[in-house]
Amino acid sequence: MRDVVKRISRSPPRAKAAAAAAPPRQALALDAALDLNAAGQLRAALLALRGADLALDASAVHHLGAQCAQVLASAAATWAADGAALTIPVASEPFAHSLRLLGLQSILIPESIQA
Incomplete structure (x- = not known):
């Protein structure tokens, strides 16, 4: 049992450096119609980008349904x-x-955009 503990506690320094490195920032343009039919695809797209900072472009959205808002x-x-x-x-x-x-709005949109 002690051998396992020793091996785990002696992780190489480069592993710690890799974990400390910031992941790249990503971007995702949202569809124009975010309704019930789009909720599953939106969820999948977001999960594929999980783990890094993400900027969502909502400039083309003309309809946001409750399901996509929940996502x-x-x-x-x-x-x-x-x-x-x-x-x-x-x-x-x-x-x-x-x-x-x-x-x-307070959860998703920065104060500078709120009008």
Whole structure:
């Protein structure tokens, strides 16, 4: 048993350096219609990008349904729990309006975009 503990505690320094390296920032452009039919695809796209800072481009969104808003809110919580940033630096007015109606604007949109 002690041999296992010794081997684990003697991890090479390069493994620690690799773990400390920041993952690259990624970007994802959101579809124009984020309705019930898009929720599964949005979830899959977000999960594929998990583990790195992520910027979502919501500039083309003209419809945001509650299901996709829920997926985005869950992603925000997941990224925060992972210690990564999930931001929406650009949002269309319909996207921002839908988030305000659903009470999610403070979770997903920075104050500089909120109007």
